[in-house]
Amino acid sequence: MLSQVAQDRSPVHFRMHQFLARENEKPEAMLHLQEGWACRYRLLPDGRRQITGLYLPGDYCDPQWALGGLPSQPIVAITNVRALQLPCRASHAGLDGHHGFGQALSDVIERQANWLVTLGRKxxxxxxxxxxxxxxxxxxxxxxxxxxxxxxxxxxxxxxxxxxxxxxxxxxxxxxxxxxxxxxxxxxxxxxxxxxxxxxxxxxxxxxxxx
Amino acid sequence: MLSQVAQDRSPVHFRMHQFLARENEKPEAMLHLQEGWACRYRLLPDGRRQITGLYLPGDYCDPQWALGGLPSQPIVAITNVRALQLPCRASHAGLDGHHGFGQALSDVIERQANWLVTLGRKxxxxxxxxxxxxxxxxxxxxxxxxxxxxxxxxxxxxxxxxxxxxxxxxxxxxxxxxxxxxxxxxxxxxxxxxxxxxxxxxxxxxxxxxx
DNA sequence: CGCAATTTTGAGCCCTTTCAAGAGGAGTGG
DNA sequence: CCACTCCTCTTGAAAGGGCTCAAAATTGCG
The missing domain is CATH 1.10.10.10 (Winged helix-like DNA-binding domain superfamily/Winged helix DNA-binding domain)
Incomplete structure (x- = not known):
């Protein structure tokens, strides 16, 4: 389990509408949400906006940071948020096991695929x-x-x-x-x-x- | 790099419209496409269909199998397909590096997010x-x-x-x-x-x- | 209490769908 | 080599679900 890892760090807080991550900016650390909601989204030049992911209490934000690369979409707090930080590196430990980040990554891919169906056909x-x-x-x-x-x-x-x-x-x-x-x-x-x-x-x- | 790993196995072939994977069936092995196209999709009870992923030559099919769990959507060959098999387990080796499966997983998530924007707002x-x-x-x-x-x-x-x-x-x-x-x-x-x-x-x- | 954001309502329009039918193309078998 | 069939592509006309524009009602909050 990762709870110990998460508790290595002290909690951070974000206000409603505050950014948890910005496009192309290396994130400080991965966040383990304790309270509050956040979302990932993309904004088109003409103002159209599509939310591409929701983060609820208990979720990691963002599991794919463990894979390296920079966030391609901003993440913003929907409500006030309290979260625990953990280094992106530490996540590799959890990739192998059936639980932890591997599962979190699986869930993200699965949910995104489900939403592709909904947005495309429903x-x-x-x-x-x-x-x-x-x-x-x-x-x-x-x-x-x-x-x-x-x-x-x-x-x-x-x-x-x-x-x-x-x-x-x-x-x-x-x-x-x-x-x-x-x-x-x-x-x-x-x-x-x-x-x-x-x-x-x-x-x-x-x-x-x-x- | 993984090319050596892939070449450990002999090539497999699929005919157009043949399944590379079925829902909830443990896949034989991960496939490294050498030739031909395939896609992942979901079919709604009333016949509506949404394709949720495309596999082109060079792509791994499916990177997320390395994370465990069963395929939740079928994968079918769009054209005739030639591919190399490699054990899902072997993939863990590539998760750490900046190249290999970690990158492939990143790409899948990134592409899916892009398509969420397109299907939702374009x-x-x-x-x-x-x-x-x-x-x-x-x-x-x-x-x-x-x-x-x-x-x-x-x-x-x-x-x-x-x-x-x-x-x-x-x-x-x-x-x-x-x-x-x-x-x-x-x-x-x-x-x-x-x-x-x-x-x-x-x-x-x-x-x-x-x- | 008053401002700002959100929710609600109305009317008309438009992009996409639906339904239908015909034309083109590729593969099969005689 | 041709006839046949199935699938894909194309075109037309009409309907509809969701959008746009606008403004009023409500809620939340400082």
């Missing part, structure tokens, strides 16, 4: 459903879900940048989902009455969002 | 331009481009499954690009008169498609 409601299911299941794995609910700090604008939709359409889609009783989402709190039903709405295959 | 013409630029640059790196041209065995249906469009719209988009003199594409052969122009049409950032 409808607005399927996209939003996929996102909410994934968030809930990741929060549950992190021990941060309470029954059918968990924190959900994303704004509708951020949901839009994640799902490849416009904020206006995200709003209408969420209303439609609420009307169908699929989700309850208010004041940064998410409740999913029937997870399986939402999984089906999201056209999620059994292996998806399992990671 | 127009039909930008998507197709991205694809053609990436294909050409990867073929060039593999030493398989000749001046401004390279082989391009994908059908318009496969381009559609890669770009998240319908085959009909891919057709119209390609015609529009041909009319603008951006690409020449016929009988499985691609020519790009001005690569930089096509990069701009694809809204590719400097770091994109460089991998």
């Amino acid at each position: 409808t607005a409601m399927e996209r939003v459903a996929h996102l909410l299911v994934e968030l809930f299941e990741r929060m549950r794995k992190a021990g941060l879900a309470y029954g059918q609910q968990c924190a959900m700090p994303l704004t509708q604008i951020e949901i839009a940048d994640m799902t490849g939709l416009t904020p206006v359409h995200v709003n209408r889609t969420l209303q439609s989902m609420r009307a169908k009783g699929l989700v309850e989402l208010q004041s940064k709190w998410l409740r999913i009455p029937e997870l399986q039903a939402l999984r089906e709405v999201g056209a999620l295959t059994p292996q998806e969002a399992a990671a | 127009t039909a013409m930008e998507r197709v331009a991205h694809l053609l630029v990436e294909l050409f640059e990867r073929m060039r790196k593999a030493g398989l481009a000749y001046g401004q041209q390279c082989a391009m065995p994908l059908t318009q249906i496969e381009i559609a499954d890669m770009t998240g469009l319908t085959p009909v719209h891919v057709n119209r988009t390609l015609q529009s690009m041909r009319a603008k003199g951006l690409v020449e594409l016929q009988s499985k052969w691609l020519r790009i008169p001005e690569l930089q122009a096509l990069r701009e049409v694809g809204a590719l950032t400097p770091q994109e498609a460089a991998a």
Whole structure:
């Protein structure tokens, strides 16, 4: 396990909207998120933005730094963030084992592939459903879900940048989902009455969002 | 380098449309493609298909097998394929170095992130331009481009499954690009008169498609 | 309490899809 | 060598899901 390694370092804090990493800048260290959310994204010249990765408590940010190379996309804090630092080098120790960074890398690739399917082929409601299911299941794995609910700090604008939709359409889609009783989402709190039903709405295959 | 490792094994062949790997089946060995193209994809229950990764000559298929776990998506040969086998285990040797599997894993993550941006935020013409630029640059790196041209065995249906469009719209988009003199594409052969122009049409950032 | 950000609502448009059908091309077998 | 078949490519017309533009309502916060 890596928890000992992580605890070698003292915690660092980031404010909402602060950068955890910038494009082409060698990161100080890998971060093990203890609290708060962050995301990786790319901004096109005309202002279009696509979020390409979410970091939740318990996640490493960013596992691929262990492979060398510079970050090609910035990472920014969505909420206030508390994290532990660990040297990128130390990560090599964890690459061999079945747990640790190897697993983290696997998860990143798997999740990205799942999102390629969603962004390439799914409808607005399927996209939003996929996102909410994934968030809930990741929060549950992190021990941060309470029954059918968990924190959900994303704004509708951020949901839009994640799902490849416009904020206006995200709003209408969420209303439609609420009307169908699929989700309850208010004041940064998410409740999913029937997870399986939402999984089906999201056209999620059994292996998806399992990671 | 890994070439010696790869040459430890004798070559294997796959016919067009034959599976290199199936969902949830432990792969025999990692493959180092010598000739031909393959792709990883997911099929939704209603028939929608999204290609999530392309494998060109010189590519490893699949680098993430070195991390353990089972393939979550099938891989199928687009053309006839010739490849060298190497044990998944042997790959660990290459994870540390700046070259080899670590680099291959980095490339996969980087390319997937780029495609998330394209599928989430780009127009039909930008998507197709991205694809053609990436294909050409990867073929060039593999030493398989000749001046401004390279082989391009994908059908318009496969381009559609890669770009998240319908085959009909891919057709119209390609015609529009041909009319603008951006690409020449016929009988499985691609020519790009001005690569930089096509990069701009694809809204590719400097770091994109460089991998 | 007041400002700023987020969420919501309305109306019209457009890019892409859908449906349908025809043309072209390559491989097979007689 | 030709006929046949399957697949891919092409074209047309109409529909639709999501986008754009605009403004109002609500929420959060200092």
